[in-house]
Amino acid sequence: MSVGIRHDDLRRRNRAMVISAVRRASQPSRTEIAATTGLSHSTISTIASDLIAEGILAEAKGNEQAAMKRGRPQVALALDPKAASIVAVVLSLNSLSAAVIDYAGNTIVEDSRRLVTQRMAAHALIDECVAMIRDLIARVETSNGPVLRIALAVQGITDSGSRKLLWSPITSHDDIPFADSLEQEFGVPVTVENDCNMIAEALRWRDPARYRDDFIAILLSHGIGMGLVLKGELFTGTHSSGGEFGHMIHRPDGALCRCGRRGCVEAYAGNYAIWRNARLGDENAEPLADLSDEDITALADAARDHDGPEREAFRKAGEAIGFGLGSMFALIDPAPLAFVGVGATAFDLMEPHVRAAIARTAGGLHSKAISFDTEPNEVPLIRLGCLMRALLYVDQEIFASGTTPRHTGADVA
Amino acid sequence: MSVGIRHDDLRRRNRAMVISAVRRASQPSRTEIAATTGLSHSTISTIASDLIAEGILAEAKGNEQAAMKRGRPQVALALDPKAASIVAVVLSLNSLSAAVIDYAGNTIVEDSRRLVTQRMAAHALIDECVAMIRDLIARVETSNGPVLRIALAVQGITDSGSRKLLWSPITSHDDIPFADSLEQEFGVPVTVENDCNMIAEALRWRDPARYRDDFIAILLSHGIGMGLVLKGELFTGTHSSGGEFGHMIHRPDGALCRCGRRGCVEAYAGNYAIWRNARLGDENAEPLADLSDEDITALADAARDHDGPEREAFRKAGEAIGFGLGSMFALIDPAPLAFVGVGATAFDLMEPHVRAAIARTAGGLHSKAISFDTEPNEVPLIRLGCLMRALLYVDQEIFASGTTPRHTGADVA
DNA sequence: AGTATTTTTTCGAGGCTCGAAAAAAAGAGC
DNA sequence: GCTCTTTTTTTCGAGCCTCGAAAAAATACT
The missing domain is CATH 1.10.10.10 (Winged helix-like DNA-binding domain superfamily/Winged helix DNA-binding domain)
Known part of the structure; x- marks a missing residue:
């Protein structure tokens, strides 16, 4: 107790x-x-x-x-900006970026580079993070506050303690112990966070009037992710970061999903699924790995221009999202929604079908009251959420308990 | 904040x-x-x-x-048993029961009667509760502690403040303000709780070793209900009692559900759905309202005896439950499960199909680790959960704040 | 310059928890 | 039967913390 x-x-x-x-x-x-x-x-x-x-x-x-x-x-x-600093790292498919942020939330230094994450060994991913963080910290003047926290946002599933990356589409490796490795390296507490959870965290800071106690952020990208805030708290699973909306089952034994299973929402609404339905017309075709944002916007333009397989693909995507939301609303009730990512630019093509599907589910009771909001670019949100999370940790767990190691400079490592 | x-x-x-x-x-x-x-x-x-x-x-x-x-x-x-008492009321389809419980949890007096809830007006339902409670309180000796809380467990959806019954299969009326009406009548704080949430509450008291911080109670009855405990707290929706597992969508536009929509888990796994599949073979037939427990156990016996439509009906039910759980596990991760109610007696017929379906979903990662437990009779659990909930309120909200109105006798009303 | 108004600090009172020591209540040993 | 040992419970003073009231500070108004 x-x-x-x-x-x-x-x-x-x-x-x-x-x-x-x-x-x-x-x-x-x-x-x-x-x-x-x-x-x-x-x-x-x-x-x-x-x-x-x-x-x-x-x-x-x-x-x-x-x-x-x-x-x-x-x-x-x-x-006081000099009270401390934190490092926010965002690791996504083929890209790594990081920044040192002062206590007031201003960026001190930042860096980013491209990687081929899917071909890298697990330790190589960690090493790249270490190298970039080490370099950034070296560039920070010692008058800045010491680094007291490192937060890493990654696409994929983390454990509920935010220690490891359990599974991720950006790599074939499992159970990568980012937190332990980086802590050992830098002697600073580290967490690994799910990218969509950071999007949700960012939304409540960027627009607290709209996103406060209960809301849903859905990332429409190559895959489908979700960040959920319920009763004012970021929702996580019992063992993992949870909230894998994209892998709720839309149609049992349906379309082939990137995860290897069948019928997931993502297998209808992920970028690869939309492209597959529009271009191949075969739900069971192996998911394509390298779709660009332009491929999707081109499909959306075609769908807006004329009826055809593109429009049908977006219809199926909207339907899958709608039924998925409907099932979720049966559990948690409706809440304001933010659709984030490149798919949000095509949300006009999906929205009627999303609403129609929701109306046929338990969420339909309040379907008119559900608000949709779109935000095309997820990157700044992930970054903001990640740094806010690190700063809040410093606020609540370090500075709240008076015994603070003050102004020793950024002498970590 | x-x-x-x-x-x-x-x-x-x-x-x-x-x-x-x-x-x-x-x-x-x-x-x-x-x-x-x-x-x-x-x-x-x-x-x-x-x-x-x-x-x-x-x-x-x-x-x-x-x-x-x-x-x-x-x-x-x-x-001290005499410190206070509470009233626990359980209202379900065609049945009302209530008891006055002392502070130590012992029953002082109890009563129950049959009603035809579906034909009663909303105020008649309230009046029946009032009459039974009034009668019970009159029978309590004044040496017992004063009634400090009344809790009502009902099949159906309540609002998140536990004030009203928003929707229920036991009546055609919506938004019945049980809490307000009873509070006005008895001058004691009242809540209306979802029956499955009370089952979950009861399980953690009856078996805290097994059911503690994260577990799922699923009621397999005429309909399908759920009580969910996550991170040590009873989970509720943003606006309602939530957790309507039975109305997650198993197959879009699938079988006709009692709620009027299509494809809900309940439309495959509720008693009426199993009976309909076994006896009529028509997913779209209007759900039967009056099935007895014996009807279901008879179907189960037939299914165990020989292959045929009964066995197939239980297979479909297990599959629907399994895919529903799989979708839910995508959101919250797997957790120990308790299946409660008459359907639990036939769970042996469903379990292999439940497991097979989960294995084809995101929950499949841990499917072997998921434990199933069954409990045929939900009634004592609902009762226990309801009274515990009322007692905990007295503990936490009344007695914790020293200013207690003591030993004035059961002089409510 | 003096007065009114609002914010911030100061100061003593009252509560709460803690550790140490004392008191209480048994069994063990002779 | 008496004393010693052990464990639980109570007592007591010290140290914090928050609060309300009053004082101090800082500015606009007249």
């Missing part, structure tokens, strides 16, 4: 709350923080001055429009 | 933890509680004597095997 609450937990949690309030709002004053957290002014004052003394927060001097009001002006609090 | 932690929350939470430890363990001593909660002996001692003074806990004098050990003997703590 859960453990009792000690006296020092109290301060730790309230510190976390203050940090969180500062990160969320844009430069709130102590009074605003007191209002949002419900804590007293005196408590906020004490905690804030502690955090400032520790170099985690700073009073923002740039009083833009502070005036115009009677009384003592509010002092805006901001995260 | 979540609110700050105040100083008095601390005591409230630790009180809740002590109460919870006593309810969970069988008569633990103060020392044991200190060990499980991680709080100090002095804290436990203070809280325990407060709770005893308030009449919530009592020192259990019946020292069975307390001896045999050197040193001061441990004093067993127990819940």
Whole structure:
């Protein structure tokens, strides 16, 4: 059973709350923080001055429009960019990019390169990450805060502890222990995160009004991925990152999926599936590995232009997504949806069929109320989600517990 | 954002933890509680004597095997049965039962009767509940603790706040405001809970070793229901009780479901679907409303006896369940399963097909590790889950916050 | 320059948990 | 039967934490 609450937990949690309030709002004053957290002014004052003394927060001097009001002006609090830094790494099919980010979320240095991930050994993938991170850290001036966290976003399934990449389309290897290897290398806590979960994390930061407690991000790309936020928390499986919407079964023993099984949603709605239906007309043809975004937009243009196999392929894709969503809604109820990735540019071709399918399922009860949103480019979202996740860890797990190793420079490794 | 932690929350939470430890363990001593909660002996001692003074806990004098050990003997703590009582009501198709339960979980009085729920008006259903509860409360001696909570378990979908019955197969009426009506009547907080969620709640109390943080309870009855516990919490939808496993789509545009849609898992695996496939061989025939348990066990006996349409019907049912589980496992990963209800008695006929179907889905990765358990009778589980839920509310929400209205007798209404 | 207003800090009070020590309640040994 | 040992439970003072009230600080208004 859960453990009792000690006296020092109290301060730790309230510190976390203050940090969180500062990160969320844009430069709130102590009074605003007191209002949002419900804590007293005196408590906020004490905690804030502690955090400032520790170099985690700073009073923002740039009083833009502070005036115009009677009384003592509010002092805006901001995260001190030099308090720490984190490394965000995004590994996807044939591409690796990484950046060092300061505590306020600004990019200090970044880099990216192309790889042929599918032909690389597992250790080679790790080594490439290590090399890029090492190089980036070396380029960071020592006046920046020390690197306190590394987060790696990868296409594929990770374990629920975010330690290993269990399976991924970008490589044939399983169980790659990214977190352990990088931790050993850099002496900094590391996590491996599912890319679609990072998209969901990014959406709530980019548009908290729309994406807050319950929403669904679906990546329409070569494969189909999902990031799910339920009751304000990122949803994960019992053992893995979970949320493999693309591998729910649309038609038992149906079309051949990239995963080797049959009838998955992805086998109808993934880029390769749409291309296959439009060009080959054979659901059982071996999935193509190297489709470009242009191949898909060309199919979409053709489908918009005239009736034919392209339009039919998008219809089938929309239907598969719709029935998949319908099944999911039976479990979790409908929630706002964001479709992300190149497939989102063709979502106009799928939407009527998605809605029609949902209407024939349990989700149909609320089908009109379901909002769809599209976002063509997933890359910046994955990057943002990844860095936010790392920063939140520093906020909640390191800086919330007063004993902070401060300003030792970026001397990791 | 979540609110700050105040100083008095601390005591409230630790009180809740002590109460919870006593309810969970069988008569633990103060020392044991200190060990499980991680709080100090002095804290436990203070809280325990407060709770005893308030009449919530009592020192259990019946020292069975307390001896045999050197040193001061441990004093067993127990819940004081007279501290409070709750009412647990179970409403299902054509049947209503209710019981008043003391704080230790013992039944004080109970009653049940048959109704024709499908022909009753919404207010008539409420009135029947009111009448039975009123009668039961009148029969309780005033030395028992006051009724502090009423919980109602119903077949069907409730809202996520557990206030209303949104939809149910037992009646044609929607949005029946059980909680509001009963609260107005009895002046006691009331919830309406989904029956399968209560089954899940019951399983973790009956067998906490097996059913703890992640498991799935599936009710195989006239329809198919599910109760889901993930990460130690009962899973509910964003707006409703959710978890409508039976209405995930097995085959788009497939067999006619009782809900009016097509291809739901239930339309293959519900009792009416198995009977329809075995006897009529027509997936589109209107679902029968009044099948007895004996009808199903007869079909199962026939299926075990010889190959034929009965066996084929159970095969289809197993397949539908298996593919449904496979789709669900894609989202949440596999977890231990309990099949409950009359259909569980025929699970031997379905299991191979369930496993075969799962093996063809994303869940197949771990298909051997998935454990199935069966439990023919759902009624005692629904009852147990319902009363536990009410008692936990009293523990956590009323008694944890010291200001308790004590020993005023069962003078509700 | 003085007053009003709002924000922030200071200070003492009250709670809570903790560790150490004391008290309590048994069995073990002689 | 008495003392010693062991274990559980209670007591007590110390140390934190949050809170409310009051004071201090900083600005606009007159």
